[in-house]
Amino acid sequence: MRTKCLNPKNFLYLLHLILKNLPLNHQLKTTVMMKILKKILLVAVSLIAILLITAIFTKKDYAVEREITINKPKQVVFDYIKYLKNQDYFSKWATMDPNIKKDYRGTDGTVGFVSAWESDNDDVGKGEQEIKKIT
Secondary structure, three states, rough: OOOOOOHHHHHHHHHHHHHHHHHOHHHHHHHHHHHHHHHHHHHHHHHHHHHHHHHHHEEEOOOOOOOOOOOOOOHHHHHOOOHHHHHHHOOOOHHHOOOOOEEEOOOOOOOOOOEEEEEEOOOOOEEEEEEOOOO
């Protein structure tokens, strides 16, 4: 057996059939149908109003935070991450294109060092990082 969804068109047709079989005159049937349609419209407008009012008072900013614990002294971790070349071991983009062209300028781990890359893969692209300040 195949069932149909109760979409607005089917609902109005069903409402029409129910009212058609009621022993009421045409004007009264029209009045009853209009009252039902007004209630349906009022419910729809109320739902939209509630959604809009809720959207006004809902927080629009959000933050995503992640934390990881590294069981090493701070100085050991800092001495590792200050070298931009070490980032290649954890870079998602470096693993996406094994043929990436890398270029380094300066002394790694010091202010002014530049790590540049270029790839034919559009997801990786072309860019560079420069150490501006170490604190």
